[in-house]
Amino acid sequence: xxxxxxxxxxxxxxxxxxxxxxxxxxxxxxxxxxxxxxxxxxxxxxxxxxxxxxxxxxxxxxxxxxxxxxxxxxxxxxxxxxxxxxxxxxxxxxxxxxxxxxxxxxxxxxxxxxxxxxxxxxxxxxxxxxxxxxxxxxxxxxxxxxxxxxxxxxxxxxxxxxxxxxxxxxxxxxxxxxxxxxxxxxxxxxxxxxxxxxxxxxxxxxxxxxxxxxxxxxxxxxxxxxxxxxxxxxxxxxxxxxxxxxxxxxxxxxxxxxxxxx
Amino acid sequence: xxxxxxxxxxxxxxxxxxxxxxxxxxxxxxxxxxxxxxxxxxxxxxxxxxxxxxxxxxxxxxxxxxxxxxxxxxxxxxxxxxxxxxxxxxxxxxxxxxxxxxxxxxxxxxxxxxxxxxxxxxxxxxxxxxxxxxxxxxxxxxxxxxxxxxxxxxxx
Numbered sequence: 001x002x003x004x005x006x007x008x009x010x011x012x013x014x015x016x017x018x019x020x021x022x023x024x025x026x027x028x029x030x031x032x033x034x035x036x037x038x039x040x041x042x043x044x045x046x047x048x049x050x051x052x053x054x055x056x057x058x059x060x061x062x063x064x065x066x067x068x069x070x071x072x073x074x075x076x077x078x079x080x081x082x083x084x085x086x087x088x089x090x091x092x093x094x095x096x097x098x099x100x101x102x103x104x105x106x107x108x109x110x111x112x113x114x115x116x117x118x119x120x121x122x123x124x125x126x127x128x129x130x131x132x133x134x135x136x137x138x139x140x141x142x143x144x145x146x147x148x149x150x151x152x153x154x155x156x157x158x159x160x161x162x163x164x165x166x167x168x169x170x171x172x173x174x175x176x177x178x179x180x181x182x183x184x185x186x187x188x189x190x191x192x193x194x195x196x197x198x199x200x201x202x203x204x205x206x207x208x209x210x211x212x213x214x215x216x217x218x219x220x221x222x223x224x225x226x227x228x229x230x231x232x233x234x235x236x237x238x239x240x241x242x243x244x245x246x247x248x249x250x251x252x253x254x255x256x257x258x259x260x261x262x
Numbered sequence: 263x264x265x266x267x268x269x270x271x272x273x274x275x276x277x278x279x280x281x282x283x284x285x286x287x288x289x290x291x292x293x294x295x296x297x298x299x300x301x302x303x304x305x306x307x308x309x310x311x312x313x314x315x316x317x318x319x320x321x322x323x324x325x326x327x328x329x330x331x332x333x334x335x336x337x338x339x340x341x342x343x344x345x346x347x348x349x350x351x352x353x354x355x356x357x358x359x360x361x362x363x364x365x366x367x368x369x370x371x372x373x374x375x376x377x378x379x380x381x382x383x384x385x386x387x388x389x390x391x392x393x394x395x396x397x398x399x400x401x402x403x404x405x406x407x408x409x410x411x412x413x414x415x416x417x418x
Contacts, residue, residue: 002267014271018278042297056387058375060349067353068319086382104375106395128382144302153305156297163309199316208320214344214376215386256384 042156045251046196047223049230049239050132052256054217057082057130059104064212066102068197070187077183078102079194080134080209085260086110086120087127093260094118105130131261132218134209135160135181135194136242136250143173143182143193152191158251159198164190178246196220223251319353322346326354333411340412350410370395373404 065080066073081100087093096111109117141160144152151166152173162173167190174182174191185192197207201220205211210218221230233239233255240257241250254261296303326347327334337343348354350372351364379392404410407417 002264007267011271015274018275053384054386056376056385056390057380060345060375064320064349064353069316103371104378105380106371106374106378108380122381125381127384128380129384130382130387141302150293150304150306153296153309154298154302155310161305161310161313163306166306166309195313198310198313200318202314203318205318205322211320211322212346212349214346214349216344 042158043224044157045223046137046158046201047221047230047234048134048137048196048252049219049221049233050252050254051217051219052129052131052254052258054215055082055130055132056215056217057084057101057105058214059101060212060214061132061209061218062100062102064208065194065197068200068208071192072186073102075186076100077186077192079181079192080132083131083133083261084110085127085129085131085258086125087260088120088124089126090124094120095260101130127258127260129256129258131254131257132209133179133181134252135196136179136248136252137196139249139251140247142246142248143177146172146176148172159195160193161195161198162191162193164188167191178243178248179250317355319355320346320348321354322348326351329358336411340415342410342413368403368405368410370402370404373410 059082062078062081065071066078069079071078076099078100081097082105083095083097084101084105085093085095094110094112098105098111107117108122109119112118137154137158137160139158141152141154144154144160147153148170149166149168151163151168152160153163154160164185169184169190171184171191174184177193182191182193184190197205197209200207207218207220210220219230221228221234223231223234225231234253237255239253239255241253242257242261243250290306290308292307293305294307296305296307323334323337323346330347334347337345337347350367352366354364355361357364374395376387376390377392378395379390380387382388399407404413409415
């Protein structure tokens with residue numbers, strides 16, 4: 001005669017017994033994991049340097065990025081964009097990025113919302129400048145941690161990718177990125193972001209935005225190469241990163257960053 | 263023991279085996295922990311190579327130089343030397359084979375990307391010569407007077 005207690009005991013035992021051979025299906029060995037986490041054998045760690053003094057807001061980087069990476073040109077999504085910050089003598093902070101600055105900034109009016117513009121007179125301006133934005137390829141990318149299916153990941157050379165065939169489009173990563181660099185690709189219906197033009201940098205070329213910039217405001221380098229000119233600037237000069245307090249360790253460095261830049 | 267005790271056990275067993283079987287077929291062999299460990303490197307390894315395979319579309323002015331040496335020389339001697347050919351002519355991918363002519367952007371707004379004056383002293387923009395598009399020959403294309411390859415020389 002079987003009792004309830006006995007049934008529960010044997011069920012638990014049976015399930016545990018069944019689960020044991022199934023661990024063979026699992027590829028995770030904790031010790032191996034720890035070892036991999038600790039070893040850093042890559043000779044390359046891509047970093048980006050933006051000089052905001054040099055940026056004129058022409059938006060040629062955005063145009064080139066959209067063409068190079070097949071981001072629908074008229075959709076209001078982009079892997080990189082340029083922001084304009086205008087601080088007035090009245091203490092007002094105005095910022096805009098019409099269409100991500102795909103067509104540059106060809107008016108003194110600041111876009112305040114869809115179809116809403118605010119004119120700022122030259123004599124009212126205290127400070128105004130442009131800030132190009134792109135994926136920070138964080139050393140601790142929060143967007144990767146939140147992916148429930150392993151569709152986004154960091155490579156050994158520091159670039160965060162999205163596996164389009166594996167992404168389920170849940171949007172957690174888009175919410176998780178503190179920099180707002182991720183968006184939905186309207187054609188592939190998956191998460192999308194800048195990957196430093198991985199197809200170009202791995203062939204010895206520069207990212208499309210870097211090549212397109214006539215003013216040298218954007219540069220790419222390898223922080224692990226002591227002779228790399230960009231790595232040297234990051235090491236020896238005064239550079240900042242965005243939202244350092246988040247602990248994401250962003251790898252896009254800015255020259256001439258201002259406290260107003262979010 | 264009676265059959266009804268084992269029946270739910272069998273059902274659970276079948277479901278678990280089914281899930282594992284589907285997983286074994288569905289999950290690619292190269293899916294697993296990458297160089298960045300479990301937290302940042304849990305992925306399908308072949309994907310990084312797929313990203314490397316994306317076609318390069320902007321080929322750079324060196325690609326143009328071979329066939330368009332004269333234009334290249336003109337641009338490089340003028341004030342627009344820092345501007346890539348493809349910024350106005352469009353990406354040169356498949357040119358000239360599949361794409362015999364490129365779609366050139368001759369629009370006024372394209373020039374105004376730099377030459378609309380914005381008085382932002384903290385940016386280099388304020389140092390670029392600019393025009394007021396409402397005053398400076400409105401309705402005309404800039405290239406009707408200015409040769410974009412050497413914008414001021416052509417006015418002389």
